[in-house]
Amino acid sequence: MTAAASGTAPQPPTTHAAGSGAVDxxxxxxxxxxxxxxxxxxxxxxxDSANTGQKPAAVIEAVDDFYRQHNANVSRAVHALGSEATEAYEGARRKLARFLNVRSDELVLCSGTTFAINLVAYSWALPRLQPGDAIVLTRMEHHANIVPWQLVAERTGAVLKVANLDERGDLDLEHLYSLLTPEVKLLAFTHVSNVLGTVNPVREICRQARKRGITTLVDGSQAAPHLALDVAALGCDFYALTGHKMAGPTGTGVLWARPEHLKAMPPFLGGGEMIREVSFEGTVFNDAPHKFEAGTPNIAGFVGLGAAVDYLGAIxxxxxxxxxxxxxxxxxxxxxxxxxxxxxxxxxxxxxxxxxxxxxxxxxxxxxxxxxxxxxxxxxxxxxxxxxxxxxxxxxxxxxxxxxxxxxxxxxxxxxxxxxxxxxx
Missing domain, CATH: 3.90.1150.10 (Aspartate Aminotransferase, domain 1)
Structure with a gap:
């Protein structure tokens, strides 16, 4: 409970370190x-940091240094710059994996949470859902976690069900669990509300869904900048986040997914680097996560996001x-x-x-x-x-x-x- 909620008006700490270690x-x-x-x-x-976070000098300098000293495409050249760019890009993936306590080959690097949710909607949900199936959302969702599911529902005949809130802005868990009936195939919900700030009990919600055999997707856009995350311990199937809200560059983000999902899901976009071999008779796709990363990525952006993860971790x-x-x-x-x-x-x-x-x-x-x-x-x-x-x-x-x-x-x-x-x- 916050001090304000308890009726006690707080005073500003007398030093910058108060209540938070020896941080200046x-x-x-x-x-x-x-x-x-x-x-x-x-x-x-x-x-307005819930909209986008400001960037520390370390992030700005990392992006600048990449373009000044290392600019090349990734995974396509054996020359020195190509190797440096690839190592920097994959190094960012490894940093993000440590930040989330997951394996790096479980992380799809993408443009942000919106892309990540659409990837799940079109690559996981669209091939699986049928008329009579249901998707459960909550009333506090961002449009990025509503509209993709509406589009999928229209194309598959699935229906949407919505969990209510209580008067404080907390999720009504009793109502939510009552919606998790056998026809529900997916529960998609936010970790932290971008409007109310509500922090949902993700681990318990995912546990209840898993007991019922329901796949879960968590929108972590507003959680990643503020909370220590252990995605592996949350029990969800998919977790999405956006880099620019956590001191990183715009146009960066991550989808974490369980390996069995990534293996079973077809590619979302086709093009370069998501393939092993292409002929006019057919294509052999790359392994996950690379089969979901078609085309030239935002290399400098992810170098900057790696620097942002280092910066947040140091604090x-x-x-x-x-x-x-x-x-x-x-x-x-x-x-x-x-x-x-x-x-x-x-x-x-x-x-x-x-x-x-x-x-x-x-x-x-x-x-x-x-x-x-x-x-x-x-x-x-x-x-x-x-x-x-x-x-x-x-x-x-x-x-x-x-x-x-x-x-x-x-x-x-x-x-x-x-x-x-x-x-x-």
Missing amino acids: WARIRADFPLLTRQVHGKPLVYL GMDNIAAREQALLDYATAALEKVPGVRIFGKAREKAAVISFLVEGAHAHDLATLLDLEGVAVRSGHHCAHPLMHHFGVPATCRASFAFYNTFEEIDVFVAALGKVRNLLA
Whole structure:
């Protein structure tokens, strides 16, 4: 339970190391060049990390170094640059495997969670589902974990079933488990809600699904930047994440899958590097994961993502989680004191995301006026239309925090919100 949830207003730690080991958070923040800029003549307060995370200098420099010193295609040349590029690319795969505690040959490198989920939808689900089968989702899903399943259902005759939330924004587990009937072939759900911050009990949910013979896919986009992950211990069948939310470059991501699935699934895209031999009479495909990686990949992006994994690991994911919990508690308590503020989602276990509205103000107006104060928050439906409908609102504002934020920035944000509230009153 957060301090805010218990009714105790937290105070900012007196040192940067408080509650999170011997981490110098001021030094960590200095690693992020963009955070030093100004917006509209005011210091930037970046509270949109759930949308995309900022990049430390180590990541920027890794991408720059690749293009300056090692640029070549992967797996296609025996010259020095080709070997260096291939080693850097496969080295990133190995780093990601250690980060997730899985085997590197179980990781498909792709453009992000959206691609990863579509890969499962078209390569695993489409050949298997039949009329009368069902897919279970939850009401807190991102569109990337809704639309692919709708498309597959339309083509196979399968149906979708949706698990509800309780009044706090927690998943209604009793309702979810009641939906896991024999016709259900897949349960797809998020690890952490991008709107509510709700952290779902993935291991227990997957255990219940596995008892019923149901395959599970977990959207880990909002979990990977904030939580220490042991994917092998979660018990799911598929796990997807996005690199740009975890301090890496855009256009990078990972699908982890159990080896038996990867072996049985047909390729999703055809082209170079996903083959062993091609003739006009037929093609022999490469082994997984390479049979799912057609064409030239985002090599420099994955070099950068490997550097991001190194960077996060050096800080320690437990330290990051503790820091962000402290920021969340502090911000929640401060926002609850602002008259007219409505916070959406007060789950028992919650990541550092606060979706909110101010009485009488539209989310876009709030975000626009906060931007004039130098404060960057997201406004809109957050690619979660069904969740907005659940709460009866067209949009919310969302402040999302990362370990590089400060308690002083939260003070600036809350003061700016008070000023904006008065303007709109």
